[in-house]
Amino acid sequence: MLKLGLTGSIGMGKSTVAAMFADEGVPVFDADAAVHRLQGPAGKVVAAIEARFPGTTGAGGVNRTALAEAVLGDDAAMKALERIVHPAVGLERAEFLEIHASAPLVAFDIPLLFETNGEKSVDKVAIVSATADVQRARTLARPGMSEAKFAAILARQTPDAEKRARADFVIPTDVPLDETRGHVRRVIACLLAREGG
Structure with a gap:
């Protein structure tokens, strides 16, 4: 099994690219989604976060703001x-690998x-990137x-x-979506070709 680390700064379009990998049949472990589950209602780290940061949780789990x-x-x-969070995410990651x-x-x-230093635990790294102007506009549009x-x-x-x-x-995301998807497919083809010999 080859492990690809997919990363990118805020507003770069990483979630969109991760979905493209999933659409191509590549299992994707979403660290942010794991954190949301762990910090959600009855999440495994909610009590520890409340103990360390009083007033940051409630019935719905962690108040992220x-x-x-x-x-x-x-x-x-x-x-x-x-x-508090990283060891719990590590357990979710191990379960994902087992599945x-x-x-x-x-x-x-x-x-x-x-x-x-997460690059040490993967075989290859792909970064999702866009121009600084595109990144800023996307990020500041968030609620x-x-x-x-x-x-x-x-x-x-x-x-x-x-x-x-x-x-x-x-993998550029300041280009048309079809072009970004083409980059994703080339990355997959390249990695599977290497894995195959």
């Missing part, structure tokens, strides 16, 4: 949150792949997003140019 306010810009708080053990290729949709929040998120992410330089594949 309140939690973001508690950790953004505070490295110690962010590290404390990661110590898809016979797949020749799987993809791991991991926003902070390079930031967490609840502000210039300050965008800047704080970007500050925690490896710059796009560095990610592009470190990745094995670059």
Whole structure:
């Protein structure tokens, strides 16, 4: 089995590209979706997050806005949150690998792949990328997003140019969707050809 790490900064279109991989039959582990499940109603990490960050959870699980306010810009708080969440995501990832053990290729949709040294646990890395103007416009169009929040998120992410330089594949999303899908198909074909010999 080949493990592909799929990453990209906020607003780059990574979720769209992950869906394209899934459409092509590649099992995709979505780290963000796993975090949402773990932090949702009766989620496995809700009690630990409430204990460390009082007032950030409720009947619906973690209040993501309140939690973001508690950790953004505070490295110690962010590290404390990661110590709660990352091991739980690791267990979900192991379960995913067990379920898809016979797949020749799987993809791991991991926003902070390079930031967490996650590239060491995959065979190849594909980055989803767009111009800075496109990224900014997409991100600021999100509900609840502000210039300050965008800047704080970007500050925690490896710059796009560095990610592009470190990745094995670059998948552009500031082009027509069909073109992006063509890049996805070429990445898959390339990886499966290598796997086949």
